[in-house]
Amino acid sequence: SEVIEMHEEPASAVRRKRSSSLVVGAEMVKRGAADAFISAGNTGAVTAAAHLLWRTVPNISRPAIATVIPSRTGRFVLLDSGATPDADANNLLEFAIMGGAYAEAVLGVKSPKIALLNIGEEETKGNSLTKAAYKLLKKHLPNFVGNIEGKHVFDGRVDVVVCDAFVGNVILKTAQGLGDFVLEMFKDSMPKNPIMRMPLILLKGGINRMKKRMDYSEYGGAPLLGVDGICFICHGHSNSKAIKNALMLAQKGHERHLIKMIADRAEKKNEGEAISV
Numbered sequence: 001s002e003v004i005e006m007h008e009e010p011a012s013a014v015r016r017k018r019s020s021s022l023v024v025g026a027e028m029v030k031r032g033a034a035d036a037f038i039s040a041g042n043t044g045a046v047t048a049a050a051h052l053l054w055r056t057v058p059n060i061s062r063p064a065i066a067t068v069i070p071s072r073t074g075r076f077v078l079l080d081s082g083a084t085p086d087a088d089a090n091n092l093l094e095f096a097i098m099g100g101a102y103a104e105a106v107l108g109v110k111s112p113k114i115a116l117l118n119i120g121e122e123e124t125k126g127n128s129l130t131k132a133a134y135k136l137l138k139k140h141l142p143n144f145v146g147n148i149e150g151k152h153v154f155d156g157r158v159d160v161v162v163c164d165a166f167v168g169n170v171i172l173k174t175a176q177g178l179g180d181f182v183l184e185m186f187k188d189s190m191p192k193n194p195i196m197r198m199p200l201i202l203l204k205g206g207i208n209r210m211k212k213r214m215d216y217s218e219y220g221g222a223p224l225l226g227v228d229g230i231c232f233i234c235h236g237h238s239n240s241k242a243i244k245n246a247l248m249l250a251q252k253g254h255e256r257h258l259i260k261m262i263a264d265r266a267e268k269k270n271e272g273e274a275i276s277v
Contacts, residue, residue, distance in 0.1 A: 006042050014048045061091060065223070066225050082222075112160050113157070115162065117148060220249045
């Protein structure tokens with residue numbers, strides 16, 4: 001069978017390698033032989049396969065990858081973290097709609113608070129993209145709470161953070177790198193003398209809990225929202241626990257009619273109505 005390698009150009013690889021497991025899986029969903037598609041393969045190829053074979057949900061123009069990230073009080077959804085780096089203001093509104101639907105349907109958040117990632121909290125801050133997006137989110141989403149700065153995304157004040165994929169991916173990779181850096185700094189600062197290290201044993205439980213909250217396998221995979229089907233993209237080094245958790249999230253998305261929820265809310269947006277989430 002064919003394999004889509006990580007270095008290949010996604011769209012052309014999907015068109016050429018029709019017998020790859022990645023394309024076969026997406027086609028199974030398209031013809032109704034499967035209810036969801038989960039892959040730990042090439043992120044770009046998964047996105048391309050779902051987009052090319054399924055198309056997008058009606059009234060949604062571009063897909064977004066939604067990543068669940070731990071916060072001080074729980075977790076939040078960051079999107080887009082990898083699918084659409086050149087998003088426009090209308091795309092960001094669609095991302096907000098999809099992120100709110102995912103937080104509600106799959107994560108069980110009632111009336112999720114939605115914020116726009118920006119360089120300041122004031123409505124006048126930001127570039128032309130964020131200023132235009134702010135107006136759209138304010139008009140269509142009652143649960144839009146305004147702009148949020150990068151330093152506040154982890155404090156638990158919001159449930160959904162919206163941005164384009166360029167910014168979102170930088171935020172995601174920075175958070176991952178910083179988490180590893182903090183843990184390594186802690187290890188390096190530990191006393192070498194075993195006797196002096198004994199009092200630190202009391203901190204072991206807290207450290208293990210922190211590591212668990214930062215473990216990607218706890219969150220399964222990231223949903224590709226906006227395509228007309230349930231799709232989860234897992235980390236390339238995913239273990240069995242991560243795949244299991246992704247399967248459980250996909251099942252929730254299917255059983256709770258996530259795609260229909262997104263479609264219904266996108267239709268209201270297209271008709272100029274306010275969207276309750």
